[in-house]
Each structure stands twice: as structure tokens, then as C-alpha cells.
Amino acid sequence: DVKVTQSSRYLVKRTGEKVFLECVQDMDHENMFWYRQDPGLGLRLIYFSYDVKMKEKGDIPEGYSVSREKKERFSLILESASTNQTSMYLCASSLSFSGDIKLGGYTFGSGTRLTVV
Amino acid sequence: ELKVEQNPLFLSMQEGKNYTIYCNYSTTSDRLYWYRQDPGKSLESLFVLLSNGAVKQEGRLMASLDTKARLSTLHITAAVHDLSATYFCAVDIFSGGGADGLTFGKGTHLIIQP
Incomplete structure (x- = not known):
């Protein structure tokens, strides 16, 4: 069974800390994504990556960075955590598309609920 | 900018009834997805719709x-309590490098009462 694994289910961090959220997929997917989910706002894309060492900003990248050193791992970094970054963070991966064939969909991890105090 | 709007955002209905959730999106998209989310859980993929006129069915959905x-x-037929959840639609667009990620609607919180 294909999997996207997020290393922590719950995290509590202090304001100003540097926070790493880790995501690993075992499906050999090219694309990986980080979303945050907030009540009333739905899911919003923070960053995504097409390939190793590549990254693209999503809709709300401010205050975040990412790292993709290996194909299977995509890390979200909060450089200096703030209380407005308290949220549920979801990682996802997908296959790329090849020519006219659009493959597969997105697989989501179980989420990390981050609280910044 | 791609926008996705769902309605209603909240729906309370009785078991046995039928209802429809609507999802509008603002620009041409490659794929349309429906997800289900239970409280405190991640997203479960329900359907991926690829082309005009596509129809997919699974159980009462x-x-x-x-x-x-x-x-x-997303049409719900003869609703049962187990279908209570939040339902999201989402669309994505492909660019040269691959999928640019999903843009989600705000979700429809569905409560089905006995």
C-alpha cells in the first residue's frame, strides 16, 4: 500500500523556534507538496517540488522554506515559528505526467498538528 | 488565479434524503477531485474526474x-449517518514541470442525522 508518512502527528513549539516538519513517500513520486489547513479557509498550498533540489512557491510561502535533498523526502521549515503558524500541516505527493497520459492522483499524509505557543 | 467555490459550506440532512454539493472553478483545469475528511483525519480520495461529462459512482456517492x-x-443518494464528514473538491493545473498542486474549495461540512 502506498504511503506518505509525516514524522510527527502533534508538535508543540515555542515562538521563535526553528521547526522542521518531515514528509517521506515510498511511491517514487516526482511531485511533493505542503499544505496547511485552517478552519474556514480550507487547504492552502505553501510550497511544492517537481524534483530533487527543486522548489516552487505556492499561495502562502511567507514564513516557510522547504528542502528536498532526496526524491522521497520533502521537509517544511518554519524559520522562526510564530503563533499564526499554528495549524494542521498536510504533505502530499503525486506522479508527474508523461506526454498525453495523466497519471494518478495525490496521496496525502496523516497530517501534523502544530501548536506554537 | 484559480479559484474553487463550494456550496453549501454546511449541510445538515436526515438519513434517507438526497442532496447535491456543488463545486465551481474559475479557469480551465486538467482534473477535478473529490475528497472526504473525517474529524482529525487526513484526506481520503473519493473521485478523480478527467473529462467533460465524466461520471463516477461509489456506493451512495x-x-x-x-x-x-x-x-x-457530488450527489448523495439515500444518505446514511456514516457519510457524515467534510467533503472537499479540488482542481489542478499542469505546467511544464508537472502538477502545480491542488487548489481546494473551502469544504462542505455534512452532518447526517438519524
Whole structure:
């Protein structure tokens, strides 16, 4: 069974800390994504990556960075955590598309609920 | 900018009734997705709709896509309590490097009462 694994289910961090959220997929997917989910706002894309060492900003990248050193791992970094970054963070991966064939969909991890105090 | 609007955002209904959730999106999209989310859980994929007129059914749920109207519907037939959840629609667009990620609607919080 294909999997996207997020290393922590719950995290509590202090304001100003540097926070790493880790995501690993075992499906050999090219694309990986980080979303945050907030009540009333739905899911919003923070960053995504097409390939190793590549990254693209999503809709709300401010205050975040990412790292993709290996194909299977995509890390979200909060450089200096703030209380407005308290949220549920979801990682996802997908296959790329090849020519006219659009493959597969997105697989989501179980989420990390981050609280910044 | 791609926008996705769902309605209603909240729906309370009785078991046995039928209802439809609507999803409008603002620009041409490659794929339309429906997800289910239970409280505290991640997203479960329900349907992926690829082309105009596509219709998919699973149990009491049926999804359809009208790309000309930029509209998808999720129809619930003879609702049962177990279908209580939040339902999201989402669309994505491909660019040269691959999928640019999903843009989600705000979700429809569905409560089905006995």
C-alpha cells in the first residue's frame, strides 16, 4: 500500500523556534507538496517540488522554506515559528505526467498538528 | 488565479434524503477531485474526474463534471449517518514541470442525522 508518512502527528513549539516538519513517500513520486489547513479557509498550498533540489512557491510561502535533498523526502521549515503558524500541516505527493497520459492522483499524509505557543 | 467555490459550506440532512454539493472553478483545469475528511483525519480520495461529462459512482456517492460550465457535483443518494464528514473538491493545473498542486474549495461540512 502506498504511503506518505509525516514524522510527527502533534508538535508543540515555542515562538521563535526553528521547526522542521518531515514528509517521506515510498511511491517514487516526482511531485511533493505542503499544505496547511485552517478552519474556514480550507487547504492552502505553501510550497511544492517537481524534483530533487527543486522548489516552487505556492499561495502562502511567507514564513516557510522547504528542502528536498532526496526524491522521497520533502521537509517544511518554519524559520522562526510564530503563533499564526499554528495549524494542521498536510504533505502530499503525486506522479508527474508523461506526454498525453495523466497519471494518478495525490496521496496525502496523516497530517501534523502544530501548536506554537 | 484559480479559484474553487463550494456550496453549501454546511449541510445538515436526515438519513434517507438526497442532496447535491456543488463545486465551481474559475479557469480551465486538467482534473477535478473529490475528497472526504473525517474529524482529525487526513484526506481520503473519493473521485478523480478527467473529462467533460465524466461520471463516477461509489456506493451512495456520485460525482460528475461539466468542464464547459466549470462545475462538478457530488450527489448523495439515500444518505446514511456514516457519510457524515467534510467533503472537499479540488482542481489542478499542469505546467511544464508537472502538477502545480491542488487548489481546494473551502469544504462542505455534512452532518447526517438519524
